[in-house]
Amino acid sequence: MPKPWGPTTTAIHAGRRFNPTRAVTTPIFQTSVFQLLENREGAEFAASVEPPAFYTRWGNPNQSEVEAVLAELEGAERALVTASGMAAFALVFEAFLKTGDHLVAPSAIYLGTEQLIRRWEAERDLKVTWVQNTLDQGEWEAAIRPETRLIWVETPSNPTLALTDLAAVAALGRKHGIRTVADNTFPSPIHTKPLDFGIDLSVASATKYLAGHSDVVAGVLAGREADVVACWHLSKIWGPTLDPMAAWLLHRGLKTLALRVRRSSDNAQALAQWLLWQPHVARVDYPGLPTHPGHVVAARQMDKGFGGMVCFELAAGLLAGQRFCEALEVITRGVSLGGVESLIQHPASMSHLKTAPEVKARLGITDGLLRFSVGIEDQPDLIADLEKGFQAAAGAR
Ligand SMILES: *Cc1c(COP(=O)(O)O)cnc(C)c1O
Numbered sequence: 001m002p003k004p005w006g007p008t009t010t011a012i013h014a015g016r017r018f019n020p021t022r023a024v025t026t027p028i029f030q031t032s033v034f035q036l037l038e039n040r041e042g043a044e045f046a047a048s049v050e051p052p053a054f055y056t057r058w059g060n061p062n063q064s065e066v067e068a069v070l071a072e073l074e075g076a077e078r079a080l081v082t083a084s085g086m087a088a089f090a091l092v093f094e095a096f097l098k099t100g101d102h103l104v105a106p107s108a109i110y111l112g113t114e115q116l117i118r119r120w121e122a123e124r125d126l127k128v129t130w131v132q133n134t135l136d137q138g139e140w141e142a143a144i145r146p147e148t149r150l151i152w153v154e155t156p157s158n159p160t161l162a163l164t165d166l167a168a169v170a171a172l173g174r175k176h177g178i179r180t181v182a183d184n185t186f187p188s189p190i191h192t193k194p195l196d197f198g199i200d201l202s203v204a205s206a207t208k209y210l211a212g213h214s215d216v217v218a219g220v221l222a223g224r225e226a227d228v229v230a231c232w233h234l235s236k237i238w239g240p241t242l243d244p245m246a247a248w249l250l251h252r253g254l255k256t257l258a259l260r261v262r263r264s265s266d267n268a269q270a271l272a273q274w275l276l277w278q279p280h281v282a283r284v285d286y287p288g289l290p291t292h293p294g295h296v297v298a299a300r301q302m303d304k305g306f307g308g309m310v311c312f313e314l315a316a317g318l319l320a321g322q323r324f325c326e327a328l329e330v331i332t333r334g335v336s337l338g339g340v341e342s343l344i345q346h347p348a349s350m351s352h353l354k355t356a357p358e359v360k361a362r363l364g365i366t367d368g369l370l371r372f373s374v375g376i377e378d379q380p381d382l383i384a385d386l387e388k389g390f391q392a393a394a395g396a397r
Pocket of ligand 1: 084085086087110112154158183185186204205206207208217218219
């Protein structure tokens with residue numbers, strides 16, 4: 001293949017060999033099963049990995065096409081798409097952990113991943129060491145035990161935007177023969193390719209930036225051939241298969257990934273700087289701000305920007321956070337992220353309302369914290385909307 005292509009050429013063309021038709025846009029192969037040309041073909045497909053024309057739980061041209069693109073974007077030998085990000089994570093756990101193993105993971109982590117880990121703790125006797133300060137390499141090193149089998153990182157993390165030094169953690173894993181996995185949902189391969197830093201597997205919720213239009217739920221894992229094939233075998237047995245229509249939508253979203261992500265990140269950088277000067281803001285967390293504790297690491301391992309996620313804290317706390325969200329018109333209230341539209345979340349009154357205070361403290365969730373997924377809208381419109389929010393919040397004191 002003529003390489004290396006840039007990310008947009010890759011996204012548009014890297015999966016072309018899976019389109020057997022003359023249609024410029026690959027048709028949606030909305031079929032569960034494919035016609036066999038001879039009996040022997042059935043036997044061959046049944047024994048092969050991800051045949052693209054056999055049975056859709058095993059493979060489908062729309063899945064294969066988008067997987068080829070994702071593998072190329074991540075710099076991986078192979079990729080596998082799944083019915084959600086969590087399905088991909090569950091496959092990785094099942095493929096590479098067994099009862100009684102030890103896992104190292106950051107304490108501020110995506111809630112679904114934490115729940116997966118807790119379930120393994122309760123039911124599979126998984127031992128877990130939670131790393132509190134992900135920037136402290138000594139803490140990662142001290143967490144390693146002879147029975148450690150997996151190191152999980154998430155950078156920048158959800159929801160606190162904490163950074164982890166991927167190269168340092170990958171080197172630690174290699175030194176001890178431990179597999180390293182990075183949840184690459186927030187940066188997407190436009191900003192960070194974990195495999196370039198020596199991480200073994202890059203996993204993500206493709207629901208977010210990769211698909212990018214808040215219209216599909218999907219997941220991906222990418223890495224070495226043998227690792228991804230091991231996960232494919234489990235996917236074939238359990239069946240968290242990505243529907244052909246969803247795979248097609250994911251591929252369509254990927255064609256504009258680089259354009260969308262860079263626009264979101266440019267907006268986020270500008271808005272983070274603007275938020276710093278607003279009188280009712282107590283704190284702004286954005287890896288692109290020199291004041292962010294992870295800025296040096298972010299500048300080293302993030303390319304072309306620092307992502308579209310900004311967290312900021314309203315000094316007046318809970319009620320101000322609620323009023324702020326209610327006053328917005330362009331920025332939509334919602335729990336997801338990474339779409340073309342800006343979304344805002346107030347964890348204290350929404351996702352974490354029922355969470356115990358000590359857990360919230362550990363996760364860095366304060367009463368006035370807002371998590372802002374900056375979309376690709378026009379900057380002046382976003383600023384005007386935020387100004388409305390500040391006016392409403394000012395009355396909450
Ligand atoms: C959304 C999200 C997930 C889970 O992905 P789904 O597609 O919703 O299953 C995992 N990690 C991070 C960082 C996320 O934001």
